[in-house]
Amino acid sequence: MNFNPKILSFFCHWCCYAAADSAGVARYKYPPNNRVVRVMCTGRIDPLFIVEAFRAGADGVLVGG
Amino acid sequence: MEAGRSPNIEIITLAELKELSGKAGHFKAKLFIKPRYVDPQKCTACGLCTTYCPREVIDEYNEGLVYTKAARIDYPQAIPTTYYLDAKACLRMQHESCQLCANVCGPNAIVFDQLPEEREIEVGAVVLTLGFGRIPQEVLEKYGYGKYPDVMTSMEIERMTCASGPTEGEIIRPSDFTHPQRIAFLQCIGSRDVTCDNGYCSSVCCMYAMKEASVVKEHLPEAQIDLFFMDIRTQGKGFDEAFNRAVEKYGFGIIYARVPKIDQVGRKLALTYVTEDGKSHREFYDMVVLSVGLDAPKDAENLASILGIELNHYGFAQTRTSSPLETNVPGIFVAGAFQGPKDIPESVVQAQGVAARCSELLAEVRGEEAILKEFPPEDEELEALEPRVGVFVCHCGVNIASVVDVEDVTRYAANLPGVVHAEDVLYSCSQDALNDLVKKIKEHRLNRVVIAACSPRTHEPLFQETLKEAGLNPALIEMANIRDQCSWVHYFDPQAATAKAKDQVRMAVAKALRLKPLETQKVKVTPSALVIGGGAAGLQAALSIAEQGYEVHLVERERELGGNLRRVTGLLSGEDPQKILETLIKQVESHKRIRVYKETTVENISGYVGNFTSTLRSQAGSEIVNHGVVIIATGGKEHRPALWGLGEEDKILTQLDLEAELAGKASKIARARSIVMIQCVGSRGQDLKYCSKLCCQQAVKNALRLKKRYPKKDVYVLYGNMRTYGFSEDAYREAREAGVIFLRFTPQKRPELIKKGKSLYVKHYDALLGEDLLIPADVLVLSVGIAPGDNEELSKIIKAPLTSDGFFLEAHVKLMPVELAVDGVYVCGLAHGPKPLDETLAQARAAAAKATIPLAKGYVEVAPIVSRVDQQKCIGCGICADLCPYGAIQMIKVGKRKKAETITASCKGCGICASHCPVFAIEMGGFTDEAILAQIEAFGDFAEKESQEEAEKAA
């Protein structure tokens, strides 16, 4: 079976979120499995968010600073 | 980006200045504007024109390493973010044979018949920021450039090492596309070279070569890289440390030699050179990088004749040490590399300084033509209703719609809980779509808006403004990024992209339901500044702020104003430093808006940007002053180490002592036959780790002064690396021509003091002779460097960090070179780091420019992303206050208990306080726990649905 993982990402507005935008502008490609929650800074990330993401059914959680 | 968005900055590209008339305060400028052939109002920067353009041309932006198209944008972040047609290459314009771009352009932005236009604008001041020019091809050809493909310029390597550049960051030899294993960087190409009329030092190449070599090494860990120097000139703040770290980490070979010749042998490049010990070498490399210098900008002469400004003999703008930002024409200013070769931090400092200079000139009419937008009052009744979400899904022409099924996403959105209206839009950011958005908000009584389109980073401000126009609080919008982070990157799988778009919309709606109106807080500002330190930096900063129209409290610890500059008696430019100082002091002391406090110290500073309260202590007692901003100009001090017998014999002086001698009778000098100067005494690895930047210039200056006054005396300068960067290289050359003897020592074999009876000698190891020399030193002059002032206490008072060397640490080296981490506090002069007078004066104005921003505004506006403490929940543990990187949380007493409170004006919204709060008592504006958890929960719906589908399929 072809497994399509569900990934939740938390991206920092100034860093990874911006890098993700640039990746778009440059028309790079990457797998369409991640969903993005934007935060102003990775400092915002609470352990609770990560646990809740897994509870919500994420197969993986990526925090991008 | 920020400049592009400001309503008060009009960026006119493709324009040339043809004529300037009038005088300072009232100029008329005639501009000639070349056609772009693309209407910037219509262009959405989708890039289809480039995709379809059949005409390939050499990509000059990428240093000619690759091809681009006649219809293009040079790089995606360009401002304006509008494509253009290269008329010289365009098939339509040259041969009337193609109009593919016009056919595919959705918004019809292509205008083939656009004509050049002339425009006249009225301005009060002119700033020249022409940048720098290229070193001519023929200079590079001497090194085989153009003949041997693997001889490349540093500019080409810069593009090659760029991850989004022509090779996507891969380092390859143009000759055979292999990875080079041995690479040589040659310094001073087109700099410090009188044979090509560029006698000056370009100041930036040593550092950038190190940076490029490091990046190359990261890509090719196996490569061996050698750098060839005359001197290593890494004189900037923290540069020596960075350089040495890189050399150690990457194992660079450092060779002191100027390579005169390169030839190709087989597939290798052969370098022939002579090292300091007189030995001749021939080594083979796979690639040679020419570290090209900064030439004068190519249009400088033409522009100079239009404006009547003077250029120096190298073609850069002529300025003076006392006024580094001014040309000879009043009202015409200069900043950046056109004033002289310089790096990014220096350029930014000058740019900010020149802004202050313009503001001084135009203070009277401040704000008269400023554009301020007005908005209707918020519809609070509507905002108080149950959330009514409107979802707008953007096609972005074909950018989204060609991948994501926009109609499907819109149908899906319409059925989400809380959504009362959903529609798809062709270009949601176009002016008519924005007008329509206002209409729809009113029509459907929407009080939450979700825009599924591009990135909130670029477009949220635009939609927020539209919400304001519709009478809604700007915090009530959420964007789902279905272009930059979806259609553009998942074009290979439209189905998955559509699913992702739906998920992001669902998550955005879930968040939108929890959005609350947030007040953009405005904090009133006390319109005055406290300047600490009355040396050159403090005087200039105080004067600039006062000239711009604001009150200044200038505090000086000593009895007299002037600081270290009082001890300087000569300048390389020939200007009299004491006259400069005298003028500054006179202007400051007679200024009606400056109050000078001598013999006074700052005991305490409390408050935050806009509202500081300080206690000033003098013998007479203490005084409390209120002010909106603080400038730290506390200076540095001459480092007087217990080395070389300093202080033991009166024949042993520092450079500043020598300056005093030279200004007086010079009795100590008159008797001497041989004078020896030693550089880096106590600096660069001795008790001070860093380079003090100005001692080399000072030594050359004083050596020249000695030689002019006493041509027959022997003057020696013993140095590690002679750092006469920029135009002061001229003086270095002049000194050598005048007979000053310069001898280089290595850190391993620093010179030593030898005493024989009453006579002093300096023992120096000469690499060429391979033996020690004994140089008589009737007078020994030590270049001792600059130590930080007593910064520690002040650093604690204002809660701004120091560097490990003890100077104030700027908020960002390049982008915020005069701001400290604490809002409303700025730094300039030696308190920031060692630097010569002209740089100090420019930096003082930069600090004044930044400090005047809140003063001129009258209030500090705080984006509503800040934290807010629920004092009912707060247990007063103080963790948040200790962890906040910006000092934006204070502990206050509420009744008998301690509670945390956000200093809204200082908060940056990072959320560290919230994520570390034991009891979830801190709420982040726009990013509440509730909202983020709702997004996570909404994400979960997707997960379950998909698993169900999978389960069904499996069944």
Next chain:
Amino acid sequence: MLIIEEVTRRLLELVGLRPERFRVDWASAAEAPLFVQIVTNFTEGIKKLGPLGEAEGLDQGTLKWRLKAASEVAKKSRLRAALGSLAREFKKAGDYSPENISKRVEEKIVPILKKELFEEEIKELLSKGPISIDAILKKTGATTDDIVPILEAMQKKGKVERKGETLEPK
């Protein structure tokens, strides 16, 4: 963030998740290719692991109630206060080396994580009726050393009664 990362990682580890499922990485605004690499590698890694629980050998039911317990733990002010204090300690000392973070989290936070998580899990199990110690060990994945003090404390408080190898809620 580095400390939160480590604490979260340890919590997930106690739940029984594979550490590769949670990753913190860095890319600046200018590093689009690096970003693409990070996302791609992470996605590939998760693909190899399979759906949550598969690589861990945990069934959906166990996963669910363990994560629920973890969520309760993440909300506990005792844990959060310890985490905050540790972050404060690091900010003062300035040594953010991975070894040091790992060491201090192990000393200061992991015991609390273990106690709170297993206590939460045991409570949850007991709420469904009597259960053997063996079953508790199996269900929680904890060691005897981990749960004995918790059970003793619960016994003292009279929340649970021990009958041989079986525990009964009171």
